[in-house]
Amino acid sequence: AGTLRVGMTASDIPLTTGQTDQGGEGMRFMGYTVYDSLIEWDLTSADKASVLIPGLATEWTVDPDDNTKWTFKIREGVTFHDGSPFTAHDVVWNFDKLLVPESEQYDPRQSAQGKSRIPAVASYKALDDFTLEIITKTPDATLPYQLAWILMSSKANWEALDKNWEEVAKAPSGTGPWKLTGFVPRERAELVPNEAYWDASRVPQLDKMVLMPLPEPNARTAALLSGQVDWIEAPAPDTIPALTGNGMEIVSNAYPHNWTWHLSRLEGSPWNDIRVRKAANLAIDRDGLKALLGGLAIPAKGFLPPASQWFGEPTFEVKYDPEAAKALLAEAGFGPENPIKAKALISPSGSGQMLPLPMNEYVQQSLAEVGIEVEFMVVEWNQMINLWRAGAADPSVDGSQSINFTYFIQDPFTGLIRHLSCDLIAPNGTNWGHYCDPEMQALFDEIKTTFDPEAQNAVLRKTHEKYVNDALFLMVTHDVAPRAMSPKVKGFIQAQNWYQNFSGITIEE
Amino acid sequence: MTVVADTAEVAEPVRKAPGYWAGVFKRFLNDPVAVTCTIVVLLLILAAIFAPYLGLNDPYKASMIKRLKPIGFPGFPLGTDEQGRDMLARLIYGGRLTLFVGLVPVVLAFFIGSTLGLVAGYVGGWINTIIMRTVDVFFAFPSVLLAIAISSALGAGIINSLVSLTIVFIPPIARVAESATASVRALDYIDAARATGGSALTIIRVHVIGNVLGPIFVYATSLTSVCMILAAGLSFLGIGVRPPEPEWGLMLNTLRTAIYINPWIAALPGVMIFITSLCLNLLSDGLRSAMNVKD
Amino acid sequence: MVPLVEFENLKVRFKGERTVHAINGLNLSLQPGEMLGLLGESGSGKSVTLKTLLRLLPPKRSELEGSVRVNGTDVMSLSGKALARHRGGEVSMIFQEPALALDPVYTVGEQIAETVMRHKGVSRVAAMDVALDMLTRVRIPSPERRLKTYPHEMSGGMRQRAMIALALSCRPKLLLADEPTTALDATVQIQILLLLRELQKEFGMGVIFVTHDIGVAVEVSDRIAVMYAGNLVESGTAAEVIKNPRHPYTKGLLAANLHGAVKGQRLDAIPGSPPALETAPDACSFADRCPQATNRCRSALPPVVDISGQHKVACVLETANV
Amino acid sequence: MSKTEASFGQTDRGGPHQPLIIAKDLKKHFPIRSGLLNRKTATVHAVDGISFEVQKGETLGIVGESGCGKSTTARLLIGLIELDDGSIIYDGDALGTDIKLKELRRGVQMVFQDSYASLNPRLTIVDSIAFGPKIHGHADPSGVARGLMGRVGLDPERFAERYPHELSGGQRQRVNIARALALSPRLVILDEAVSALDKSVEAQVLNLLNDLKEELGLTYVFISHDLNVVRYISDRVLVMYLGEVVEVGPADAIYAKQAHPYTASLFAAMPSMDPDNRTEEPPLAGDPPNPIDPPTGCRFHTRCRFAEDICSKTKPKLSVIGGSERHLAACHLQDTTSGHSQALKEVAE
Amino acid sequence: MFAYLIRRLVYVLPVAVGVSIICFLLVHIAPGDPLTAIMPVDATQEEQAAMRSAYGLDKPLPVQYAIWIGKAVTGDLGKSIATGRPVAGEVFSAVKNSLLLAFTASVIAFPIGLLLGFIAGYFRDTIIDRLVTAFAITGVSVPNYWLGIVLVIVFSVQLGWLPSMGAGPGGSGQWAWDYAHIKHLILPSVTLAVVPIGIVARTVRALVGDIFSMDFVQALYAKGMRHGDVLRHVIRNAAPTALSVMGLQLGYLLGGSILIETVFNWPGSGFLLSNAIFQRDLPLLQGTILVLALFFVSMNLIVDVAQAAIDPRIKRS
């Protein structure tokens, strides 16, 4: 019971119609709360990496003869908040909403958020009310991960509201454990429990959850300390002593997010030499950095967090060893007297970037000490996104040889494949550094064609081992998604995931 | 020459009269507040210019272990910032950029605005109409809004800040210059000079500039503190000077969260902005009264 | 009979960036109903003399000595209510620039009525009636309408009439007029002068009329007093002073006024300019400009000599004649 | 007087009988803008068709009430404001066709009423005087300036480096006169040049003006509202009313007998200097009418004692009166054919 | 009076057009793609192109301006790129909140500024004057965004007396004049009031000082007016100018509260603007700036007309 007031880092209430915006935070607060997807993440455990579990689909199989044909069993007895039943036809309707511009329900805004999440999907149809068939373009075993992105909104509600998405935004309807009862743009949104939720264990115990956008970290901290909210996302590290000093609780956990420098592998890049890459990875004192972040970081051991089910056993140990770094550089023909010169793209701000400036300066300092002289090209976050899309070869990056980006690494595709796949070289995809290695490509193909989850995990581990052993990125730290909350908040379990389950929370009055 | 002897002046001691500026200077020196403020501003400027020779710590050198140390920490007289950089060095180096971005737009706007105003005020007619109506349009924006709008359009960066602040301050200066010029132009001595056949340019140079520059200058000095606060505000918003450059507004921004750890350190850049703008204001007031300029 | 005004050895000194000895031992009296012309060039202390009568000098920067009595009351001793009653009630004043002396944001009627209400304690409506009556008396055309106009909507002559109406609205015993016609055209000036003369007869008040124009003084005054450097150099009836000027300064002024000047002939101009008054004079202030000055003039203050009846001159040259 | 200064001046071209300046039908109307879109809604008829001439070596006095257009006339003569209509002929040369404004300005200079406003407060006295010679390329402008200072009775040693605010009104007006003389003009226009001065100082300056005129052979246009001063200094007097000439003639003739009722009123308005014979009746009532909307016919008819119907209908012409061919007046009373009932009688007297 | 009003209105038109052109150009001279912020980071080129043409961003500038202004005059400022909501509604509700803040700040600032300025002008060149002037200069010298942060620390975090952010328990949508809501106004409006207090105080001081040294004040004393009467006259004379200074300040408060609204998370136009800036939400940015600038223009207009109405010296033909 009670009301939970949450201070989000977003500057606005995320899109409420289904497929949310505002990145991970949007999915967390307005996606998995009001809506469900066919396949979901298991958010019940804090201790182990979270895995996929059935959502609106109870089971799914791939046709052994035709690896592009998938069949999904749709959960029966699920109803939307407006009371209409959920069926396989609704899934088709929702796919059309995102993928078919000609369809009546096509919503460019949701499409912009969702379409690129399901690149594998070629076609889909409802075999009956509770059976869905999806055909992929090529065999792709990562489809379940892709489908975990797609949220189901109610067709009946949309029709009741004159087929007008703007109206739906004000009174949306999903199948999720929370119902949106009202919101003031940029100020607050109010959610109440959906008592009829299909998973009884996830019926919220609170009376109400209020979401407030509070993009400014100081404002969030002040709001929590002055009792205007009970829970804040991403408290600034420096405010944590004050928060704990005032009895607030800091909750954090590893989650699939990293803070790296994506390296250019174009002709002439100093990063083409593996010794230089390894040296750079050995030059950084990640524990010092952790201090800067108020302890709220996990020093990188690889591209994925050490606790990841796909971490594997890489032979190259990512650690702080400046002497080894110098030795490697000397071997490559460089040293403090004869430093390597590199240019790096960074942004002073940006969502999920932790403390980009201090951190980058720290990295710059560390690299300089072993003999890598980095010059920064500082651009605004939005500009940075453009440059990231454009790729290292684009003139607009002005010869920069790395880009500092934080990556969401929750599933195989977004976590690993999209960064280094040969067919996704920018600007066609997000392989910023123009890396293309047949060995790696083969691994990627194997991931896509390995339909047995355990076998697929094994391939993923091999892939990650190669990431680390080849030192393909400058791997710095992992975020721990800290959140601060008032001692009144009880029953929250922080999963190792971007999304969280708010159903078990109660407020002690 | 003897014919007018009876009207000649009664003997008075021979003396060389002090010039107008000498008088201004003397009056200014008699104003202790203004003098103190001038000294403070000058010290800040000198410190900023000669920062590299003051034996300060490297303002960019970070140290995670020594972050947010209090004022008086050994080796760091004013403590350290959120990255363990020396606050004293950063404040002094920060004065460079802050004063630069705070003063240069006013100087530029002073030249451009005065020229526009002088031309509009002296020539009049449709030239005046064009210039002053354009100025009116820019005047329709509150200065903060205009600065933010232009800066956000141009994007962050020192040059962009300079450009946007200069644009913000040209219209008010042009207005003051225009009205000062128009009122001087109506005085008889301008007519007398025109009657001697001087060209417009000569008359502006000899007779107009000297008499309108005073009020414009005083007005411009009163804008410096506004400009500095505004410039720092742009950096504070993240559309001004870019990190890691030390700049007071930006430091204020990046130190915001440190308020919970070491409020005094976090307050320092604000104190610097406050002191400087206070001194600039008082200096401008002193000039105003020394130059006898009415609002 | 108690004189209406009596200055006894008045000295006024201004402190500040530089000291000004504005009035230096002035002795002057005025009988009730008498009209005195106070003549002198700029800076001779005419306005200061008038302001002393109303205690209008800045209290912090001026030092006064001697005594000033109006109707037997010591003006210096007045304060608070008594002073307010004195100002405007007993003594009122007309200023040189009515455009500056009238409040620009109140109508003429309001400003007159306000004075009447203050001094006579009558209602607003009654005060407005008085104002209307006064405007009629100063011959302002369509006075009802003028009552509601603002000062800037009137011509200079009209404003000065309104100012006179205001000054006379409470029937003062003494009217002070500080160069009331200097800013006006000759044709308007003569209208105002005649109006003042008429009103003075009608109201029977004493008037001190300050001017630097001898002609104007002659037009209005029964008596003329000539000031120079903060003191009187000559005083007497208008006829005495004009027809029989005794002080070299008075003579010079008359000559400079082109009284009987012949075209093409050089004027007997007084050379030089008035003294700066930075120190209190200890000799004849005019000596430096006087063609007849002797050592005696430069060594001590000149005596005041009675020529006849009211005619007095402050000049050593006259001692011989008496 | 040294050679250089003389040669710096201008030479006579038209001969002694050519008037130095002839003003023909000068007009200046100032627009008054207001209302929607700031359009012109009214005009001030500041100068409305006046003609006169100034002979070489004479002093022409101009008198009239405030706002009648005296200063505007002066400014038109020296080209400080543009003529709306009419022409100016300087020593036989028409301005605009035969000579340029710049040339006219070397021959005509002006002294203004406000001695303080007519000096640049930021320039020393010597620099102010030297400005004209300097821009005309004189070799030693400050030498000229110092010479002139001596001539106007200001010791250059003591005053050259001073600023205007350190001078008394009389001294400043001397500086203004020196500045006007710096280009060796032949005609000096004095617009109320002595009005702001104290009487004793005024006399000094009048003496100075007389001396300079004699010494340098100057011609004056002397504007004043003080009839005593005008009489003392002028050879001829021109009387203006609401932008028009009502009477012009030799000073003595006008002082002896005013042909126009307005001139007569103006003279009657002078304060008497005789305590036994003071003015009893104001010669004129009210203020002059508004120049925005001047009365029809004779502009003076609204205030004239002799006004009749004809006066409000027909504008009287400026014509010769009483035998002296240089004494002209614009009044129906003076015109036997005007149809004014008193006109003939007046002449018959 | 009516003609004056019309003339001022007509005069405002070209200014308004100029303002709209500047607003329009401002956001189009900007580097970077406005769509970046709302597309998922890995959206493809075609997806971006589709989005661009959906927002009309592929047309030439003059055409875009014509379309924009044509709709703007009918009150349609387009749709926000980031939220898809109509800009007009967004701006309207934000400006409403900003006005609330600006008015409250004015209610705090103007009486204090007027009083201080009057006292200083009355006691000109005394110690009181100097104290007031020092206070006023401090007001205009302090960076108010910094002051805001300090106030939050002291009054919200340390003392816990006042809320640190937001517009009340129910958000601005449920604004009510009760203490629960009003207490949210206190810190931001006090912070916002500091600068206008200084400016109003300084202006009024100079004004009152000048009026006291005018001749008519002496004339008032000369006709026997007591202190109180003279003060009444001085106030009446100062009123038009003081009024116009206050009017302008109100306009500045509205347009200049962006930093304060950011600090206090106040859901006003400044906050909207800073969101629009960081998301490069063109229609929103344009619309907000346009509405604020036009508000400022109208404010000036109102001030001029009001001044003309109460100041008999101004010609009202």
Ligand SMILES: Nc1ncnc2c1ncn2[C@@H]1O[C@H](COP(=O)(O)OP(=O)(O)OP(=O)(O)O)[C@@H](O)[C@H]1O
């Ligand atoms: N308030 C004052 N403070 C300082 N000096 C003053 C003040 N009032 C007058 N004086 C000085 O006192 C002297 C006499 O001034 P006053 O005004 O009486 O002259 P005036 O005869 O009225 O001259 P004017 O004809 O110019 O009005 C002048 O030197 C003047 O500068």
Ligand SMILES: Nc1ncnc2c1ncn2[C@@H]1O[C@H](COP(=O)(O)OP(=O)(O)OP(=O)(O)O)[C@@H](O)[C@H]1O
């Ligand atoms: N620049 C101008 N714009 C509009 N009206 C003007 C201008 N200059 C003069 N006037 C008007 O023209 C008329 C004549 O003015 P002018 O200055 O020539 O008069 P004046 O005879 O010199 O008066 P005064 O004796 O007051 O100096 C007046 O009504 C005046 O208001």
Ligand SMILES: [Mg+2]
């Ligand atoms: Mg006086």
Ligand SMILES: [Mg+2]
């Ligand atoms: Mg004039």
